[in-house]
Amino acid sequence: MTESSRGSKPTDGGRPLRRDAALNRERILQAAREVFGQRGLGVTLDDVAHHAGVGVGTMYRRFPTKEALVRTLFEQDLAMRQESAEKALAHPDPWEGLVDFLMEMTADLAGNRGLHEVIMLGSHSSEPMETARGGMLPFLGALIRRAQESGDLRAEVTPSDIPVIQHMLSAATQFTQGKRPDIWRRYIEVLLNGLRERPDNTPLTTPSLSNETVEQVMGLVRPAEERE
Structure with a gap:
């Protein structure tokens, strides 16, 4: 299940994310679901960013730690x-x-x-x-x-x-x-x-x-x- 299907909009510090930021977040979550599902939780955030096709900086802005990404997912x-x-x-x-x-x-x-x-x-x-x-x-x-x-x-x-x-x-x-x-x-x-x-x-x-x-x-x- 992806974040968009949960009925709530993603936020950044309580503010709704811009459309491009929200799309990047959704892309990261989908990539994480695929990578974690196939390879387990031993992969790095860099691996997820590469699979999502986003920059490492974008990855860490949305999810500063792997624990935060795992919890969300x-x-x-x-x-x-x-x-x-x-x-x-x-x-x-x-x-x-x-x-x-x-x-x-x-x-x-x-x-x-x-x-x-x-x-x-x-x-x-x-x-x-x-x-x-x-x-x-x-x-x-x-x-x-x-x-x-x-x-x-x-x-x-x-x-x-x-x-x-x-x-x-x-x-x-x-x-x-x-x-x-x-x-x-x-x-x-x-x-x-x-x-x-x-x-x-x-x-x-x-x-x-x-x-x-x-x-x-x-x-x-x-x-x-x-x-x-």
């Missing part, structure tokens, strides 16, 4: 993930709601390395992004409980399983090095078959990660030794 994307979870919770079929959420989330993460790093690894984080990321596990818990209570999802599945599954599916896409960016669709079918409750399921023998471990890996909390 991804804060709303994270909020949209919560909206997707709320929509899934409202689905009349608990299993289909969970599947819809997983499919939409995986499509976003598999196709956008930058978004994957922001959500899964907490790269270049900010308070609004942390609030959105930290709010996902309760939604996942509600989606899972709902699907388990309907008898569709096997009882051993926990909310902490979902980020791991998402990471696995994104890794499958990256493994193809751009040759099969949709390969995650094959493996999510395999995983959904394993998640579905069936009378002949054999119990899972390895416990899931704790929520605390997942939060630490995702950078949502610091390990105890770091807090001391």
Whole structure:
């Protein structure tokens, strides 16, 4: 989603940007979405400026740091993930709601390395992004409980399983090095078959990660030794 689709005009110190400045800003955001999506957040602002076809000075006037650019680009994307979870919770079929959420989330993460790093690894984080990321596990818990209570999802599945599954599916896409960016669709079918409750399921023998471990890996909390 680009800045112009958000219903508010970009400003500079509270003043609306001139048309040429606003176009440059939009061009930078679109270029950043493409570069971050393809190569991750390791790219520099100079890389983004080159891709956008603007001068480095223009780049730094609009976004003086990479953190500022990442925040502008991804804060709303994270909020949209919560909206997707709320929509899934409202689905009349608990299993289909969970599947819809997983499919939409995986499509976003598999196709956008930058978004994957922001959500899964907490790269270049900010308070609004942390609030959105930290709010996902309760939604996942509600989606899972709902699907388990309907008898569709096997009882051993926990909310902490979902980020791991998402990471696995994104890794499958990256493994193809751009040759099969949709390969995650094959493996999510395999995983959904394993998640579905069936009378002949054999119990899972390895416990899931704790929520605390997942939060630490995702950078949502610091390990105890770091807090001391």
